[in-house]
Amino acid sequence: MTKMSDYAAWSPSDVRQMIREGRWDRPTSGMCAGHVQGNLVILPKDLAYDFLVFAQRNPKPCPILDVTEPGDPEPKLIAPGANITTDLPRYRVWKNGECIDEPTDVIKYWRDGLVGFLLGCSFSFEGALIQSNIAMRHIDLDRNVPMYITNIHCRPAGRLSGPMVVSMRPISAARVSKAVLRTGCYPAVHGAPVHIGEPDAIGIKDISRPDFGDAVPINPGEIPVFWACGVTPQAAIMAAKPDFAITHAPGCMFVADPLDIDYAVF
Amino acid sequence: MTKMSDYAAWSPSDVRQMIREGRWDRPTSGMCAGHVQGNLVILPKDLAYDFLVFAQRNPKPCPILDVTEPGDPEPKLIAPGANITTDLPRYRVWKNGECIDEPTDVIKYWRDGLVGFLLGCSFSFEGALIQSNIAMRHIDLDRNVPMYITNIHCRPAGRLSGPMVVSMRPISAARVSKAVLRTGCYPAVHGAPVHIGEPDAIGIKDISRPDFGDAVPINPGEIPVFWACGVTPQAAIMAAKPDFAITHAPGCMFVADPLDIDYAVF
Numbered sequence: 038m039t040k041m042s043d044y045a046a047w048s049p050s051d052v053r054q055m056i057r058e059g060r061w062d063r064p065t066s067g068m069c070a071g072h073v074q075g076n077l078v079i080l081p082k083d084l085a086y087d088f089l090v091f092a093q094r095n096p097k098p099c100p101i102l103d104v105t106e107p108g109d110p111e112p113k114l115i116a117p118g119a120n121i122t123t124d125l126p127r128y129r130v131w132k133n134g135e136c137i138d139e140p141t142d143v144i145k146y147w148r149d150g151l152v153g154f155l156l157g158c159s160f161s162f163e164g165a166l167i168q169s170n171i172a173m174r175h176i177d178l179d180r181n182v183p184m185y186i187t188n189i190h191c192r193p194a195g196r197l198s199g200p201m202v203v204s205m206r207p208i209s210a211a212r213v214s215k216a217v218l219r220t221g222c223y224p225a226v227h228g229a230p231v232h233i234g235e236p237d238a239i240g241i242k243d244i245s246r247p248d249f250g251d252a253v254p255i256n257p258g259e260i261p262v263f264w265a266c267g268v269t270p271q272a273a274i275m276a277a278k279p280d281f282a283i284t285h286a287p288g289c290m291f292v293a294d295p296l297d298i299d300y301a302v303f
Numbered sequence: 304m305t306k307m308s309d310y311a312a313w314s315p316s317d318v319r320q321m322i323r324e325g326r327w328d329r330p331t332s333g334m335c336a337g338h339v340q341g342n343l344v345i346l347p348k349d350l351a352y353d354f355l356v357f358a359q360r361n362p363k364p365c366p367i368l369d370v371t372e373p374g375d376p377e378p379k380l381i382a383p384g385a386n387i388t389t390d391l392p393r394y395r396v397w398k399n400g401e402c403i404d405e406p407t408d409v410i411k412y413w414r415d416g417l418v419g420f421l422l423g424c425s426f427s428f429e430g431a432l433i434q435s436n437i438a439m440r441h442i443d444l445d446r447n448v449p450m451y452i453t454n455i456h457c458r459p460a461g462r463l464s465g466p467m468v469v470s471m472r473p474i475s476a477a478r479v480s481k482a483v484l485r486t487g488c489y490p491a492v493h494g495a496p497v498h499i500g501e502p503d504a505i506g507i508k509d510i511s512r513p514d515f516g517d518a519v520p521i522n523p524g525e526i527p528v529f530w531a532c533g534v535t536p537q538a539a540i541m542a543a544k545p546d547f548a549i550t551h552a553p554g555c556m557f558v559a560d561p562l563d564i565d566y567a568v569f
């Protein structure tokens with residue numbers, strides 16, 4: 038079986054094509070290295086306003102890269118010609134806050150008035166970290182990144198509220214500083230870490246049992262480093278129990294055309 | 304008569320109090336040095352969604368700092384206790400795209416369902432520039448900053464579209480690089496310049512005749528440097544001719560509590 042990192046040099050459109058044809062239904066971390074990846078949230082128009090305000094108030098976990106026109110599945114800003122109903126490996130379909138399906142496309146669920154949001158994902162800056170000689174444990178192990186629900190409260194907006202979800206990467210103590218600086222350049226894809234070390238302090242009881250994704254070992258001399266995660270808005274939406282929503286399955290992202298460097302402040 | 308720079312050391316709440324009492328009705332550049340200042344846009348809820356999407360698609364001219372709850376004039380994120388209907392020196396009230404009033408408060412125009420947006424303003428990073436020994440000509444001359452309508456098209460969203468408006472500061476050639484780096488740290492308040500030199504190339508025919516604000520001289524050895532300006536969304540809204548809207552008068556900003564440094568990427 039091929040690994041995510043086998044597709045590091047593929048173009049985003051080729052990877053999207055492979056996914057559209059049903060030939061890849063797993064996480065996308067490490068694919069199309071250097072290109073931005075996006076979390077997906079699809080909502081009825083009546084909840085879309087609350088979601089935009091929620092994202093504005095919580096920019097670290099919810100950096101919006103693209104908003105589709107109501108009823109149109111093409112993300113024109115970050116991937117002209119692509120289709121958010123077919124181009125992600127796996128989706129979650131939600132009714133009244135419950136996941137009712139985890140399909141590999143959502144063509145049959147698409148309808149007029151739905152708005153798609155693509156949000157920056159920390160996978161996008163992993164290329165920069167690897168370039169800086171900071172290994173990504175979950176990529177090396179071909180696993181999904183571990184994600185945790187924290188006790189950090191997001192600022193509420195309308196019907197949306199909830200805790201911040203973070204992703205974790207173990208980093209050797211000597212490289213943590215470099216990791217902060219490299220990711221701090223990318224505020225559009227979660228930016229600098231929100232927390233470094235001390236999982237207890239943000240309500241993580243057992244680092245070996247993530248709430249989403251897969252556990253990874255933390256070796257001696259390594260610090261767990263936490264970045265705001267795009268699963269945060271999913272958690273808030275699910276808590277609001279809207280009639281209907283679609284999201285990506287954790288780790289199964291939309292691979293977009295822009296380069297990470299297009300979003301770099303420096 | 305006192306000058307804007309006389310209030311450099313005042314606190315935001317004291318300046319807002321002075322404004323609320325009708326004792327200051329002019330531009331705010333240079334007041335409360337180091338604190339973020341915001342452009343104001345007030346819209347009926349039905350246009351607020353288009354505006355949020357427009358801001359997401361055009362983050363350089365439209366960085367949103369706060370969105371008020373419909374009908375509530377308190378900007379809870381950036382100035383708890385303040386009131387957007389009284390705390391700006393001068394407003395513009397618009398009906399069907401025409402300015403019908405330029406009052407010093409908008410209490411009588413406020414009504415249920417209105418949403419206030421506060422957007423980052425380049426005044427906020429002027430303190431950082433002055434700290435870096437880069438003089439602000441318009442502050443030294445106690446004038447409003449010059450602003451120009453360009454031929455750079457914003458990405459449209461719903462009913463909103465239009466050209467980017469820029470502010471201009473003349474900077475000595477040797478200091479331009481420093482000015483880029485200092486302001487690049489502040490993407491939430493327009494960030495790095497969008498254009499350096501060559502006004503013609505962005506459709507500015509006569510640099511001595513700004514579309515908004517006051518002209519300032521450009522001395523020999525100086526380059527005109529252009530930053531995205533918060534008047535941009537005003538121009539787009541006015542072009543859309545909504546039934547009703549309120550904005551700040553150019554240069555007459557909302558002085559908020561956070562420090563510029565709170566928004567710095569580094």
